Amino acid sequence: MSLIEEIRQAVIDGQAKDAVSKVEQALEEGIAADTILHNALIDAMREVGELFEQGEFFVPEMLIAARAMKGALELLKPLLVDQGVEPLGRIAIGTVKGDLHDIGKSLVAMMLEGGGFEVVDLGVDVAPEQFIEATKNGAQIVAMSALLTTTMPNMKATIEALEAAGLRDQVQVMVGGAPVTQAYADDIGADGYSPDASSAVRKAQALLGK
Numbered sequence: 001m002s003l004i005e006e007i008r009q010a011v012i013d014g015q016a017k018d019a020v021s022k023v024e025q026a027l028e029e030g031i032a033a034d035t036i037l038h039n040a041l042i043d044a045m046r047e048v049g050e051l052f053e054q055g056e057f058f059v060p061e062m063l064i065a066a067r068a069m070k071g072a073l074e075l076l077k078p079l080l081v082d083q084g085v086e087p088l089g090r091i092a093i094g095t096v097k098g099d100l101h102d103i104g105k106s107l108v109a110m111m112l113e114g115g116g117f118e119v120v121d122l123g124v125d126v127a128p129e130q131f132i133e134a135t136k137n138g139a140q141i142v143a144m145s146a147l148l149t150t151t152m153p154n155m156k157a158t159i160e161a162l163e164a165a166g167l168r169d170q171v172q173v174m175v176g177g178a179p180v181t182q183a184y185a186d187d188i189g190a191d192g193y194s195p196d197a198s199s200a201v202r203k204a205q206a207l208l209g210k
């Protein structure tokens with residue numbers, strides 16, 4: 001097995017320490033950071049997403065793999081900036097105002113990062129004004145998570161606030177979370193909805209025409 005394949009497998013298996021030490025080894029051997037990123041890390045997360053969709057992986061495996069990927073990615077980040085590798089786009093993600101659930105949101109953020117996006121994680125209990133600020137700071141996609149039926153309306157409130165601020169045309173809005181559906185997304189005028197973290201990456205790519 002090549003070193004790239006070993007890194008890829010370590011991420012799929014959620015072996016964070018192993019993934020990090022093998023990335024260090026690969027860098028020492030002179031393998032380029034963007035080769036490690038695309039051929040090992042991003043490809044591993046693509047496979048993890050497929051395993052999840054096939055019902056072979058569940059949320060815990062996906063979270064553990066995502067953490068291993070994140071650890072390895074931290075090593076590569078400064079080098080990728082040096083190499084001038086452009087992210088696919090900038091996404092501001094957060095759980096909407098009044099809602100403190102962050103597991104799904106963080107998983108989506110990690111998968112988006114693994115998929116090559118620059119992700120600004122605004123955290124939980126994020127007010128419409130914070131999403132507006134993030135859009136002014138260059139976010140091309142605003143991604144909102146809600147886990148409570150009582151906080152879902154804050155997705156609509158954020159879209160309305162973007163409209164009122166004259167920013168709606170310059171940002172794509174993605175929504176998700178257990179109680180959110182495609183019908184709800186259509187109803188509130190969101191541009192995209194995904195039921196899980198792996199399809200969220202493909203949706204974000206499609207929204208930015210990638």
Ligand code: B12
Pocket residue numbers: 059098099100101102103104105107108143144145146147148149150174175176177178179193194195196197198200
């Ligand atoms: C863990 C949990 C908590 C934890 C949260 C810890 C944390 N750090 O997040 C704690 C204990 C704090 C909590 C608190 C509460 N909770 Co709670 N909680 C849950 C629980 C059990 C799991 C949620 C979870 O993490 N799921 C796993 C993740 C991975 O799944 P996910 O979030 O759905 O995310 C996936 C997709 O939805 C999607 N996705 C998510 N976000 C986004 C965003 C985008 C843009 C996209 C594209 C996709 C996407 O991708 C993710 C990965 O595949 C759910 C039950 C459930 N089955 O959902 C109840 C649940 C959500 N909670 C509930 C309730 C009622 C509460 C409380 C009000 C309880 C109380 N009385 O205090 C409080 C509210 C606090 C608040 N203000 O937010 C209810 C909501 C009912 C409703 N219809 O609104 C649920 C459904 C439990 C129940 N059956 O009653 N909760």
